[in-house]
Amino acid sequence: MACGHFLADGNEAAFTVDASRITFGHGCAAEAGPRARALGAKRVALFTDARVHETPVFKAVRDSLERAGVDAVVYSTVRVEPTDASFTDAIAFAKETRADTYVSVGGGSVIDTCKAANLYATHPADLLDYVNAPVGLGRKVPAKLAPHVACPTTSGTGSEVTGIAVFDYLALGAKTGIASPHLRPTEALVDPEATLTLPSEVVASSGFDVLSHALESFTARTFTDRAAPTGDAPRPMSQGANPWSDLGCREALRLLGKYFERAVLDPNDAAARERTMWAATLAGIAFGNAGVHAPHAMAYSVAGLVKEFVPSGYSQDEPMVPHGMSVIVNAPSVFRTTARFSPERHMEAAAWLGADTRGAGPGDAGEILADRLVDLMAKLGMPNGIGGVGYGEADVAALVKGAAAQTRLLSNAPYVIGDAALAELFRGAFQYWA
Ligand SMILES: NC(=O)c1ccc[n+]([C@@H]2O[C@H](COP(=O)([O-])OP(=O)(O)OC[C@H]3O[C@@H](n4cnc5c(N)ncnc54)[C@H](O)[C@@H]3O)[C@@H](O)[C@H]2O)c1
Ligand SMILES: [Zn+2]
Numbered sequence: 001m002a003c004g005h006f007l008a009d010g011n012e013a014a015f016t017v018d019a020s021r022i023t024f025g026h027g028c029a030a031e032a033g034p035r036a037r038a039l040g041a042k043r044v045a046l047f048t049d050a051r052v053h054e055t056p057v058f059k060a061v062r063d064s065l066e067r068a069g070v071d072a073v074v075y076s077t078v079r080v081e082p083t084d085a086s087f088t089d090a091i092a093f094a095k096e097t098r099a100d101t102y103v104s105v106g107g108g109s110v111i112d113t114c115k116a117a118n119l120y121a122t123h124p125a126d127l128l129d130y131v132n133a134p135v136g137l138g139r140k141v142p143a144k145l146a147p148h149v150a151c152p153t154t155s156g157t158g159s160e161v162t163g164i165a166v167f168d169y170l171a172l173g174a175k176t177g178i179a180s181p182h183l184r185p186t187e188a189l190v191d192p193e194a195t196l197t198l199p200s201e202v203v204a205s206s207g208f209d210v211l212s213h214a215l216e217s218f219t220a221r222t223f224t225d226r227a228a229p230t231g232d233a234p235r236p237m238s239q240g241a242n243p244w245s246d247l248g249c250r251e252a253l254r255l256l257g258k259y260f261e262r263a264v265l266d267p268n269d270a271a272a273r274e275r276t277m278w279a280a281t282l283a284g285i286a287f288g289n290a291g292v293h294a295p296h297a298m299a300y301s302v303a304g305l306v307k308e309f310v311p312s313g314y315s316q317d318e319p320m321v322p323h324g325m326s327v328i329v330n331a332p333s334v335f336r337t338t339a340r341f342s343p344e345r346h347m348e349a350a351a352w353l354g355a356d357t358r359g360a361g362p363g364d365a366g367e368i369l370a371d372r373l374v375d376l377m378a379k380l381g382m383p384n385g386i387g388g389v390g391y392g393e394a395d396v397a398a399l400v401k402g403a404a405a406q407t408r409l410l411s412n413a414p415y416v417i418g419d420a421a422l423a424e425l426f427r428g429a430f431q432y433w434a
Contacts, residue, residue, distance in 0.1 A: 012228045015242040016235050018181060019285045020150070020161045020188045024278065029151050029191035032061040032103055033068030039147035039186060041101035043071045045094055047114040049078040051315045052106045052153050057194040061105050061151055073097045078106060078113045080316050081303065081323065083168045084127055087116045094121035102148040104185075107206065108157030108323065111150045112165040115183045118145045119165070130178045132408055135169060141180035150185035153194040155263070155277040156206025156324065158213060158284015160188035163237055166323075174304035174402035179237055184288070190281050192274035196267075201313025202322075204264045204380040207276055209324030211256050211353075211376075212331050213283040215369075217241060217290035218249040219338050219345055220412045238291025238412045248286030253352035255279040264380050293413035294334045294403075294425060299326040301402025302386055309389040321389050328377060329386050332370035333428030339366025341414035374432045385431045392430070399426050 023031065036044055044065060052058055053076040065072045075093045079086035094102075094117035104114035119130065122145045128136040150160035159165075163184040166177040195203070223240040239245075255275045262272035303326040306319045314322060339346040343362035346369045351357045355372035376382075383389045391399065400422045404410070410417050417425070 010227055012223050012226045012235070012239070015223045015239050015244065015289070017244045017289055018184065019288065020185045022161065022188045022190060022281065024190040024281060026193055027191060028189045029057050029105070029194065030060045030064045031189055032149055032151060033064035033066070033070060035149050035187050035189065036065060036070050036101050036103060036147075037068045039101055039149070041070045041147070043073070043097075043099050044101045044103050045097045045099035045117065046072040046074045047078055047090070047102065047104040047110050047117065048074070048076050048106050049080055049110055049315070050076055052110065055153065055194070055197050057151065057153055057191060058105045061103065065103065072103070073099065078110045080109045080314060081168060081320050082109055082113050083170050085170065087113060087167050088127060090117040091120040094118065099146070101146055103151070104148065105151045105153060107152065107154035108159040108166070111152065111157070111159040111185070112167065114148060114150070115165040115185070116167070116178065118148055119178065119183060122146055130180070131176055132179060134407065135172060135176040135405055141182040143182070145182050148185040149187045149189060151189045151191065151194070152280070154198060154202060154206040155195050155273065155280045156209050158210070158280055158288065160185055160190065161281065161284045162288035168304055172304065172402070173301070173398070174405060175300035176405070179408065181237065190277060192277040195273040195277055196270060199313040200264050200267060201311065201381065203273070203276070204382065205311070205322040205324035206280070207256065207260050207264065207324065208328035208377070208382065210252060210276070210280045210283045211260070212295050212324070212327045213287040213292060214249040214252040214256070215331065215335065215349055216292035216295055217245045217283070217287040218253070218349055219335070219342055219414060220290055220293050221414050237288065238408060239289060240412060241290050245286040245290035248282040250352065252279040252283040252286065253349055257353040260376070261379065291409070291412040293409055294338070294417060295327050295330040297406035297409040298330040298334070298399070298403045298422070298425060298429075299323065300406050301399045302326040302329060302389065302391070304402055305395065305398055307390045325382060325389070328373070328382055329389060330425065330429045332373045332432055333425050335373070336366040336370045336428065337425060338414050339369065378433055384433055385429050386426065387430045396423050396426050
């Protein structure tokens with residue numbers, strides 16, 4: 001299916017759709033016990049963080065495992081925004097526990113930590129072995145992991161359906177990750193009730209992550225722009241925009257345009273929180289098959305080089321830039337620049353998000369989308385660009401260095417982004433409003 005795209009010789013002509021088995025709806029977290037049992041669980045390593053440990057959804061999962069007669073050993077000290085050190089601690093726990101099945105209850109931080117623990121307990125190796133090159137060795141994950149039932153509690157990352165685990169590599173001052181289809185959880189139990197205890201700040205930040213997953217996958221290079229894999233090499237997970245990811249992106253953007261502000265501003269608006277959770281799931285499946293690009297590549301250094309910024313609403317009171325925030329501060333600058341490659345997609349996205357596109361021409365698409373994003377950022381308490389989290393001209397070289405290492409993401413952008421282009425994108429993200 002060429003989808004209207006010219007097929008160049010040697011380029012890709014097909015795409016693959018992968019996702020975890022997904023159950024979505026109120027109360028489904030309480031299905032964790034029977035699901036784990038059906039996967040053969042006798043002894044489960046149950047991952048969460050200190051705050052989620054106290055929530056009703058964690059209790060529902062633990063009670064369900066108990067009712068199913070599954071022995072659960074709890075690891076409740078997952079670090080919010082994990083690091084190589086916190087991954088290493090979780091891996092040691094997993095090796096000691098000798099679980100046959102993994103269950104995670106939490107946001108992306110918990111689910112990613114559980115993926116890493118499962119990986120290194122199942123296929124032991126040095127931490128950097130499986131980490132994406134050039135930061136790590138990029139060794140292939142050799143085979144399947146133990147079953148993993150993921151129960152997301154933020155309307156955010158989509159980690160429950162992706163084969164990615166992200167951490168902050170402290171020595172480098174940048175985030176990096178591990179990417180393999182084997183990391184994708186076996187089952188995702190997406191229970192919107194979990195989001196009712198989320199602080200508004202987390203709904204905002206993780207919702208902007210979702211928004212950017214959808215926008216980046218929708219505006220990535222298309223799958224037909226990539227060279228076809230040679231021999232029996234598998235397709236990369238970052239395949240580029242394709243008809244399947246487009247479906248999820250469009251619906252996620254439509255839902256966010258309608259419900260995102262309500263979900264943040266009114267904690268009692270359960271319908272808006274449920275729709276935002278569904279948008280997160282859809283965008284997760286979309287970007288898990290299409291891949292994100294520049295805003296995420298840049299986010300990895302915005303988060304990794306943090307100096308003094310401490311966000312409100314998060315359980316750790318040390319400096320950090322929450323993932324969604326570290327992404328969205330770059331987004332208006334990037335989309336102003338990428339609009340020339342697919343103005344109609346940028347315009348369509350702006351319209352789904354509620355921008356007034358009447359009378360606008362293709363040359364206006366970047367500005368219209370960027371303005372709508374800036375408007376939402378200001379309304380929903382995001383920092384005013386990367387300046388708002390403490391960066392200025394003196395930091396550009398370091399920011400570029402960290403982002404340039406994210407070759408898996410940058411190669412998914414609609415144009416070649418070298419160091420000079422990255423510097424321009426960071427400069428365009430310093431400040432968005434007076
Ligand atoms: N694997 C992937 O595909 C992928 C994609 C995007 C981001 N990520 C990673 O995921 C992490 C961010 O995850 P996140 O945005 O989901 O947030 P998070 O897991 O970092 O949690 C954010 C905060 O919300 C709290 N929290 C979570 N659920 C709660 C609930 N139901 N009630 C009350 N408090 C709750 C946590 O304790 C924490 O303080 C980052 O490390 C990011 O890099 C991974
Ligand atoms: Zn993200």
